Amino acid sequence: MATLVKIQRKGQVTIPTRLRAQLGLTDGDVVEARADKGRIVLTPKPVADREYTPDQRRIIDARLAKAEADVKAGRTSKAYSDHSEFTADLHTAAAKLVPQKD
8 A cells, every 4th residue: 555655855655664663764764865766765774783782782893802812812722624623623622621620
């Protein structure tokens, strides 16, 4: 069912509540606007930060910065040719952690 909307000052248009709910759009979401064969097409565009609070985003950014610093400093694990090589290395490391019986 089509809905008519009125163009306001400065070209502003309100997307009706029913359509926003149908598409899962909320305040602050981004839509792409383009002309297509005489029509105006609005397409919702996902925003990466939408699912995180500002506090969560700060924690994520700090962890990413630490990881990047570790890589630049050469603090990385070695590369494995396949999963069996990785598993064997894990078993070797685990054996070193097991306390030896006297």
